[in-house]
Amino acid sequence: MILPSPLPVLRTERLVLRRPIATDITDRHAIGRDPEIYRMLGADIRGLSPLTEDQARAWVESIVAHPAAWVIEFQGRAIGEILLDNFVEADRRAGLIVGILDPQALGKGLGTEAIRAVAEFAFDTLALHKLSMRVLGFNTRALRAYERVGFIREGLERESALIGGIWHDDVIVGLLKRDFDALRAEPKGPAIPAPALRS
Numbered sequence: 001m002i003l004p005s006p007l008p009v010l011r012t013e014r015l016v017l018r019r020p021i022a023t024d025i026t027d028r029h030a031i032g033r034d035p036e037i038y039r040m041l042g043a044d045i046r047g048l049s050p051l052t053e054d055q056a057r058a059w060v061e062s063i064v065a066h067p068a069a070w071v072i073e074f075q076g077r078a079i080g081e082i083l084l085d086n087f088v089e090a091d092r093r094a095g096l097i098v099g100i101l102d103p104q105a106l107g108k109g110l111g112t113e114a115i116r117a118v119a120e121f122a123f124d125t126l127a128l129h130k131l132s133m134r135v136l137g138f139n140t141r142a143l144r145a146y147e148r149v150g151f152i153r154e155g156l157e158r159e160s161a162l163i164g165g166i167w168h169d170d171v172i173v174g175l176l177k178r179d180f181d182a183l184r185a186e187p188k189g190p191a192i193p194a195p196a197l198r199s
């Protein structure tokens with residue numbers, strides 16, 4: 001997969017998706033670790049320790065080191081990250097990973113906005129055919145956000161994640177270019193009924 005270098009900045013109505021800058025370390029450190037968000041990311045939140053400055057720096061460095069990762073910037077501050085990963089060139093597909101880490105920024109449609117922008121880049125610039133992701137079955141907010149972009153629930157992997165001593169199912173969702181094209185052709189965005197992805 002030939003990625004453009006540098007990775008382009010992606011702009012949406014309210015977000016800038018861009019490569020890291022020095023102030024991202026301070027922003028990441030200020031956000032810290034929200035237990036609910038970490039639970040959605042599959043962490044065992046028992047004994048979750050505060051984020052150190054070194055860990056904030058490591059977070060930024062991991063984005064710098066990744067060829068297809070963007071910092072999600074909202075109102076001039078870094079609030080999370082989004083990336084394309086696990087490219088399978090022969091099948092023109094990749095995985096998508098997103099994490100808004102600032103609890104104040106959740107549930108405002110920002111995740112949907114970021115995922116849409118990266119899906120557009122994946123299909124229009126990289127000419128991918130498909131994006132997939134694995135989501136914890138209890139992460140209903142994420143499932144709904146993916147559904148809004150056009151992701152379809154393709155499968156369920158039973159008890160694939162052991163979190164805090166409890167087994168959880170993973171839901172596999174996928175977005176074909178034609179699914180995305182059909183939704184973006186609609187004048188007012190998706191009108192899929194909410195229960196379509198829910199288990």
Ligand SMILES: CC(C)(COP(=O)(O)OP(=O)(O)OC[C@H]1O[C@@H](n2cnc3c(N)ncnc32)[C@H](O)[C@@H]1OP(=O)(O)O)[C@@H](O)C(=O)NCCC(=O)NCCS
Pocket residue numbers: 037040041080098099100101105106107108109110111112113133134135136139140141142143144145148194
């Ligand atoms: C998943 C994520 C990117 C979604 O972004 P977001 O900006 O929070 O979500 P949006 O506001 O775009 O959309 C959320 C949808 O879920 C609904 N929703 C919000 N909170 C919800 C909740 N607690 N439970 C169920 N649905 C919820 C919203 O109403 C909205 O649906 P609607 O447009 O039909 O009303 C973001 O929440 C996130 O990064 N969370 C933490 C990490 C994570 O879960 N990453 C994904 C791992 S696979």
